[in-house]
Amino acid sequence: MASMALRFSGMDGLIDHGNEISTVGLEGNSASLFQAEIAAKKPLIVKIRTSGKLVRRIDVTIENAAPPPWLEPSLQSIGRLLMLPRNWDFDNAPPVHVLSAQSALEGLSFFMEDATAPPQWTPTKLGGLQADWHQNGIDLEIAFDCAYPSGYVVFSDLRNHAGDWEGPLTSNSEKLRSIAETRLNGRP
Amino acid sequence: MAVPDDDPSAIPNEVRLFRRISPAMIVYDGNQDRWRATSQNFQDSKDGTPMSVFAENIADEHGELPAHFLLGRWSDWGLAAVVAGHMRELGQRVYPDPHNQDAEDRFESHSAVAGNKKAQNIRKRMSDRAELIIVPKLQS
Numbered sequence: 001m002a003s004m005a006l007r008f009s010g011m012d013g014l015i016d017h018g019n020e021i022s023t024v025g026l027e028g029n030s031a032s033l034f035q036a037e038i039a040a041k042k043p044l045i046v047k048i049r050t051s052g053k054l055v056r057r058i059d060v061t062i063e064n065a066a067p068p069p070w071l072e073p074s075l076q077s078i079g080r081l082l083m084l085p086r087n088w089d090f091d092n093a094p095p096v097h098v099l100s101a102q103s104a105l106e107g108l109s110f111f112m113e114d115a116t117a118p119p120q121w122t123p124t125k126l127g128g129l130q131a132d133w134h135q136n137g138i139d140l141e142i143a144f145d146c147a148y149p150s151g152y153v154v155f156s157d158l159r160n161h162a163g164d165w166e167g168p169l170t171s172n173s174e175k176l177r178s179i180a181e182t183r184l185n186g187r188p
Numbered sequence: 189m190a191v192p193d194d195d196p197s198a199i200p201n202e203v204r205l206f207r208r209i210s211p212a213m214i215v216y217d218g219n220q221d222r223w224r225a226t227s228q229n230f231q232d233s234k235d236g237t238p239m240s241v242f243a244e245n246i247a248d249e250h251g252e253l254p255a256h257f258l259l260g261r262w263s264d265w266g267l268a269a270v271v272a273g274h275m276r277e278l279g280q281r282v283y284p285d286p287h288n289q290d291a292e293d294r295f296e297s298h299s300a301v302a303g304n305k306k307a308q309n310i311r312k313r314m315s316d317r318a319e320l321i322i323v324p325k326l327q328s
Binding site for chain 1: 233262
């Protein structure tokens with residue numbers, strides 16, 4: 001059972017008038033800084049600086065438990081995806097929205113265990129995120145975007161396709177907990 | 189405007205269709221021990237035109253090679269191959285569509301895969317059978 005609560009204060013499109021920003025990169029999420037802030041249970045701040053003055057940031061506060069091992073790699077991956085520019089797919093895709101990142105991390109916190117392998121994160125063409133696991137004989141995809149802000153799941157059991165299913169994350173969290181316990185341990 | 193028909197005479201079921209794959213939308217598949225294109229790659233364009241592919245049989249006739257589809261702004265992208273018959277099994281129409289493409293990015297083998305792709309499981313089943321024949325350049 002997941003025992004963590006996440007609190008977010010995502011800000012998208014904040015204009016930082018105080019600083020001329022010309023670098024491209026992530027700030028405030030190097031592994032060492034991350035670990036120190038996690039240990040101190042301080043808010044984690046993933047600050048995305050792009051060329052120009054746009055600053056995007058996610059503040060994540062771990063309220064009642066030690067952060068799970070999957071959180072830091074997920075924040076690192078999501079931070080990189082938040083830097084994708086508009087039209088990154090040459091088909092007018094919007095940038096990944098901070099609210100999608102928030103929804104995705106909240107959605108995973110409903111069923112992920114400490115031993116659960118972190119997903120592989122990719123963008124959707126609607127400004128959202130998709131979490132993928134393809135391991136231990138299963139395919140599991142959860143998409144978070146404007147079509148399903150709280151997540152839509154497609155699960156395939158490659159050893160027994162009779163067990164395949166799909167549906168909203170919120171109405172399938174028990175199934176996902178069972179999958180996390182039995183099939184999502186270890187690295188992808 | 190008439191909806192184009194499926195055209196298995198021009199693009200038979202066994203023909204491979206090549207689809208450009210974004211470097212941001214691949215994941216490692218531990219079950220198959222290979223990179224795979226995510227299901228998000230298999231969608232129609234936002235302007236409503238059907239999903240673009242390049243039909244290998246038509247490409248062969250015109251001397252178009254897979255590497256030709258990844259020139260210019262596509263140079264970091266990859267290419268996935270999936271046979272036309274699999275798309276038809278998923279309720280899609282497959283037909284040549286040489287006129288519906290950018291003038292500066294034109295190929296005779298340009299073809300369309302038209303049909304409902306809104307269901308995520310349809311897109312996933314497309315990605316399940318798609319083989320990445322050219323892996324995108326991984327982002328640092």
